[in-house]
Structures are given as structure tokens and as C-alpha cells.
Amino acid sequence: MIAIHNGKDGFHPEWVKYSKENNIPHKIVDCYSNNLIQQLEDCHALMWHFSQNNPKDILISKQILFSLQQSGMKVFPDFNTMWHFDDKLGQKYLLESLKLPFVQSYAFYTAETAISWAEKTTYPKVFKLRGGAGSTNVRLVENKKSAIYIINTAFGPGFSNYDRLGSFKESWRLYKLSKISIITLLKSALRMIIQPKFSEIMGMERGYVYFQDYIPGNDSDIRVVVIADKAFAIKRLVRKGDFRASGSGHILYEKALFDEVIIKLAFNASQKLKSQCIAFDFVYQDGNPLIIEISYGFAPHGYRECVGYWDSDMNWFEGKFDPYSWMLDLMLDEKYIDTK
Ligand SMILES: Nc1ncnc2c1ncn2[C@@H]1O[C@H](COP(=O)(O)OP(=O)(O)O)[C@@H](O)[C@H]1O
Ligand SMILES: [Mg+2]
Missing domain, CATH: 3.30.1490.20 (ATP-grasp fold, A domain)
Structure with a gap:
């Protein structure tokens, strides 16, 4: 049984929809409840799309997920996926240690x-x-x-x-x-x-x-999201008269916009990070992509128009896809279980 946090937005509705449509045993739990651990007694996994601007999540989500992972439960997101979430300072040391660009x-x-x-x-x-x-x-x-x-x-x-x-x-x-x-x-x-x-x-x-x-000359940033062995990408244009792309609302999706080098780099970096799901924001310096930040979470509405995805052998799968189902599959696939 997979427990899904009773969240109204983000990945939660997508997880519930996929579970219902595919008869995946699941139950909705309230992660803020004092008896959460009791509620999870019949579950082998917990999924929670905690957010950087939810005050309760800021207080306790990481601690709850780390505790459960330590006890042997499967969790999404797991430790390697999210200890550095919303923490650019932590990311500096992680990305430098792993010698990522x-x-x-x-x-x-x-x-x-x-x-x-x-x-x-x-x-x-x-x-x-x-x-x-x-x-x-x-x-x-x-x-x-x-x-x-x-x-x-x-x-x-x-x-x-x-x-x-x-x-x-x-x-x-x-x-x-x-x-x-x-x-x-x-x-x-x-x-x-x-x-x-x-x-x-x-x-x-x-x-x-x-x-x-400051890396000059970028009219956009490229975000590549890697979930297990699949990846998809968006290109975000900077705001008018500004150097900042994220949140601009100007998003492009065509496959031709994404260099294979950047997708391969994201797959490689995701492997080093040992993450279940990770978004890389890149800018280019003299033709070379550089990571500016990483994040496990993203807002689904910005990705609905994606036109396809790559697998880690760089095969391209044209058409709509459901990345939230891939997260759920991770909870069902032994291969990605983080061992205690
Ligand atoms: N070092 C940099 N050089 C050039 N542009 C940058 C740099 N860092 C960030 N940007 C631009 O600013 C935007 C926001 O930065 P980012 O670190 O991704 O913060 P946020 O968490 O708000 O998305 C990026 O989308 C990118 O366009
Ligand atoms: Mg960003």
C-alpha cells in the first residue's frame, strides 16, 4: 500500500489519479497528524510533494521523510533527492564535491x-x-x-x-x-x-x-528534469529587460531547442546525485552548459505542453507522457529502493 499525503496541489492530485486509474493500492494520509506513523502501519511507501512555501512543510517535511526512510520505508522524495531542496547553499557544496559543471x-x-x-x-x-x-x-x-x-x-x-x-x-x-x-x-x-x-x-x-x-548572454535558461531513467526539458525565456528566466511564464517546448549534450549531462548528474527526481537549471557559458541550481519539486502546469521525453539511452519518445506515474513506479520498482 502506498500512502499519499493529502495535498491539494503539486504532484498529489496526479499521483491519486494514476493510482485510481491503475488500481494501485493507496491511501490518503495527513502528514501533519500526530498519529502519522500509526496511519502508515499498513503502508510500504509514502509520497509527499512538500513545498518551499508551505509553512508546515518547511517545519517538518524533511524530518518526517528522513525518519521513515531510516526505518526502511520507501519514500518520495528520499534523502538524496531532497536534502538540498530549496537550499542553494547546500547545493554549492554538493555540486562542487561531485565535480559537476x-x-x-x-x-x-x-x-x-x-x-x-x-x-x-x-x-x-x-x-x-x-x-x-x-x-x-x-x-x-x-x-x-x-x-x-x-x-x-x-x-x-x-x-x-x-x-x-x-x-x-x-x-x-x-x-x-x-x-x-x-x-x-x-x-x-x-x-x-x-x-x-x-x-x-x-x-x-x-x-x-x-x-x-554572472554568466552573460543567455536569453533563457534550460531546465531538464530527470526522473529515474527518463528526462524531459523546457526552455524558459528571460523577462524583458532582465537576466532571470525562472518564473517568467515564457516557456518553449520543441525538441529541437534541446541539445543532446545537455540531456546526457543531466542524466549523468542525476546518477551521481542518486536522485529519484531532479530538475537542473542550466545556463550556457561559451557554448558549455553550467548548472545554476537543482530542485526535486516543480509546478506541473509548466510541463503539460512538453512534447516528448528521452530515456537514458537517448531514445526519444514523442507525445504526451505522465511523469507523476514514473514517480509512483519508483515506489513499486525494487531497483530504485534506497537500501537502509
Ligand atoms: N549565475 C547566473 N548567471 C546568469 N543567470 C543566472 C545565474 N543564476 C541565475 N540566473 C538566472 O536567474 C534565474 C533564477 O535563478 P535560480 O538560481 O534558478 O533561482 P530560482 O530558484 O528562483 O529559480 C534563472 O532562471 C536564470 O535565468
Ligand atoms: Mg531556478
């Missing part, structure tokens, strides 16, 4: 070391908080003065996980493009005054600062 990144834990680096380095650089999605916590740093201002904030009052003004401007942009409703726009206006619960829970980001080299 990762954009040059810099992390500092004292103002002195950061300032001495900022005095000597070249600009522009990219400043990121360790968490965040849709480009919200990613900024271009044009010069030393801005870098030092950022460093002083990071080692002073810190940064909020929710950029009120930036988020409102982004909502306004999406509203004008008819990508969000007036209600969503109004909610965003309200959040100028009342910060969202998730950022309240996360508190301020302080005591570290994280930069990357």
Missing part, C-alpha cells in the same frame, strides 16, 4: 571575508538567498558598492525570504500578461502589508552571503 559560486560566513572578496572580485555578480523560487530571491549585483551593501545587510538585519516590493512588481507583470487573476494580484498587494506565513516561519536570512559569477 556548476557555475562558480561564493559563500561567506563572516562580513570580513565577504568584504575582502568583494573588494577584489569582478562585476557583475549574482546574489541569491539560499531559498526561493521563480527568481524571487535572485538579484544582479552591478558593482562593489552594491555588493558591500548586500554584505552589510546579510551580516546586519538580514533579508526577508519574501521580497514584498519585488513580488508585487512581479505579480503586476504577470497580471498584465494575463497569467494571473485580479484576485491573485490583490493578494499580492495585501502581502505588501502582511507578510506570507512561510516567510514569517522561516525568519530572516542572515549570517551568510551567497554569490555566483
